[in-house]
Amino acid sequence: METETLALFEHLSFEFLEEFDVFAPAQTGRTRDHEPPEMMRGFLHCYYKDIYGIRPVARELNNTVVWLSCGFDRPPSRDAVDRFLTDLEHVVDKIFDHLVEQAALRGLLDSTYSIDSTDVRTMPADQDASKCYDPTAEEYYYGYGCTIVSTGSKIPIAAEFTESKQASEETVMRVTRDALAVETPIWMLGDSAYDTLDWHDYLLAAGVVPIAPYNARNTNDPLDIEYRVEDRIKEHSKDVKLKQSTLDETYNRRTGVERTNDAVKDCGLGHVRARGRVHARTQVFLSLCLRLVIAITNYERGDNPGSTIITV
Structure with a gap:
């Protein structure tokens, strides 16, 4: 069930995240400690399954089936999850805009x-x-x-x-x-x-x-x-x-x-588990992104884009 749910998100490419400097290593020669596309899939998976907060997300991403399905080489640490959410604040608007463009291209x-x-x-x-x-x-x-x-x-x-x-x-x-x-x-x-x-x-x-x-x-x-x-x-x-x-x-x-507000609340906006404005804002936009991902995924599969769930 975990693999099938995650696979539905994979046709939505998050490779454009690699282009943003905020995700580049802080020092020359330092290896990246979190993979943006994989971590983004992980957060979408967790929010879809009503899992919020740094510790709960980190625990879920340590599930072998989940981290393998997200494309990680190894399970991410709690610090990596925390750093990703902090870094994401700088680009989450662009991710949201990208998904809005994808919805517009599909005539939604x-x-x-x-x-x-x-x-x-x-x-x-x-x-x-x-x-x-x-x-x-x-x-x-x-x-x-x-x-x-x-x-x-x-x-x-x-x-x-x-x-x-x-x-x-x-x-x-x-x-x-x-x-x-x-x-x-x-x-x-x-x-x-x-x-x-x-x-x-x-x-x-x-x-x-x-x-x-x-x-x-x-x-x-x-x-x-x-x-x-x-x-x-x-x-x-x-x-x-x-x-x-x-x-x-x-x-x-x-x-x-x-109805849109209610749908976004179901995607996490109604369950913000944040310490600080930066994380709260990021989690709000993650909820908005998940709502768009669900709508686009349902459309791509011939289902109702207005549904708040993905039928597997």
Whole structure:
């Protein structure tokens, strides 16, 4: 069973990891103490089997069937596992981007993007984490946050690790730009937290229709609209009109990003076992990478890419 599960990941090449200087030996003549592609497969295997944390991962990779299936010459040490996770922080964004490109090449993206933030709960032992408030659950938690743009069958295409679930407007704009750099959708959906002029105007200028519920906030003269885009289009164009029914029907698709968040949590984002912001961020992006690997693997095998499991 271990061999079959690991073999499903092997068609996804991680050889490009060798190109990054961060994985080069620190000193001339020193042999590499961890193999990036093999270790990456090992971490994906562990996260898929709900194994998290340096010690548990190191124990799993000392299983003879597992380390042989991952391609190691010998079982990696706990220190090697720890060093790899630390080094990976410098390139995990590039790995995620690479996998997003692979998903796009396979036609797994669609014309509707959704953006949302989710909580990243970690251990109290993580001194870099802080007490955060989750306005959706109306409760406090200990940890960080992550803002995700998703599309298609629970496919994350852009993300950013944040100090709390509530992302800054700067983060929202950066993640939105990253998403549009992959492909330009027709629609971009967000809840009322994304009812900002800059976000709407940027998307409209890019030829994308943003749909976020109008939030009157503290204004004394609220507009008679359901979605901010109604006012922005009226102000910028007299010829373009959007039907209320079309806006409502399209906005209902926003639940897709919530399903993506749940899928990524199943891949490890909901089980961050970190000591420090660097490891926490790396583990978050590893979870995002695993979600993409599962979707691509299922697609390649003719199965449903939206499934969170790989049928062996």
